[in-house]
Amino acid sequence: NAGVTQTPKFQVLKTGQSMTLQCAQDMNHEYMSWYRQDPGMGLRLIHYSVGAGITDQGEVPNGYNVSRSTTEDFPLRLLSAAPSQTSVYFCASSLSTTGELFFGEGSRLTVL
Amino acid sequence: GQQVMQIPQYQHVQEGEDFTTYCNSSTTLSNIQWYKQRPGGHPVFLIQLVKSGEVKKQKRLTFQFGEAKKNSSLHITATQTTDVGTYFCAVSGGYQKVTFGTGTKLQVIP
Numbered sequence: 606n607a608g609v610t611q612t613p614k615f616q617v618l619k620t621g622q623s624m625t626l627q628c629a630q631d632m633n634h635e636y637m638s639w640y641r642q643d644p645g646m647g648l649r650l651i652h653y654s655v656g657a658g659i660t661d662q663g664e665v666p667n668g669y670n671v672s673r674s675t676t677e678d679f680p681l682r683l684l685s686a687a688p689s690q691t692s693v694y695f696c697a698s699s700l701s702t703t704g705e706l707f708f709g710e711g712s713r714l715t716v717l
Numbered sequence: 718g719q720q721v722m723q724i725p726q727y728q729h730v731q732e733g734e735d736f737t738t739y740c741n742s743s744t745t746l747s748n749i750q751w752y753k754q755r756p757g758g759h760p761v762f763l764i765q766l767v768k769s770g771e772v773k774k775q776k777r778l779t780f781q782f783g784e785a786k787k788n789s790s791l792h793i794t795a796t797q798t799t800d801v802g803t804y805f806c807a808v809s810g811g812y813q814k815v816t817f818g819t820g821t822k823l824q825v826i827p
Contacts, residue, residue: 645726650816664814703747
């Protein structure tokens with residue numbers, strides 16, 4: 606099993622550009638989530654999903670969109686990138702909200 | 718959403734010394750998880766605590782859940798260089814959100 610796969614691993618954007626971070630899992634997990642990690646601030650929840658067709662906002666959702674059309678995929682869209690979105694992004698999945706979270710390897714995004 | 722305070726933010730120890738990190742919540746928690754993130758890596762699940770007063774051990778790591786289920790600790794006995802990383806607690810809050818503490822970064826001096 607591949608587990609949780611994130612692409613790309615690295616990306617540089619200019620302010621105002623849009624892009625999509627991809628996340629896929631092959632464990633048939635219902636719960637998927639996106640976090641951003643910034644120095645000294647831990648992991649902050651952006652958006653999450655408890656199943657296909659269901660998404661909800663986390664702590665820091667502004668500037669990001671998500672959709673969950675299948676159980677496997679949970680892409681994160683940056684609509685108009687800003688320097689404040691420079692961060693490391695992690696996708697995670699689990700069987701339930703109270704279960705062990707499995708993380709992808711992360712995507713390092715720099716917005717100039 | 719559910720918030721947990723994690724202390725300390727940083728800890729430097731000599732190899733062989735003990736290390737403890739704490740997570741504290743103002744509200745009662747249904748459960749708490751602990752994760753370790755090696756430098757440059759992704760968080761990896763260590764353990765989950767569910768019961769009041771629960772204590773679990775993994776080799777040199779001891780995890781404890783407070784009696785009131787408002788705090789938890791991770792204690793490492795006789796640290797080794799392989800223990801280097803950031804340790805996070807995570808809690809399941811309202812509306813099915815899983816939120817993380819700010820983490821404790823452990824440096825082990827050989």
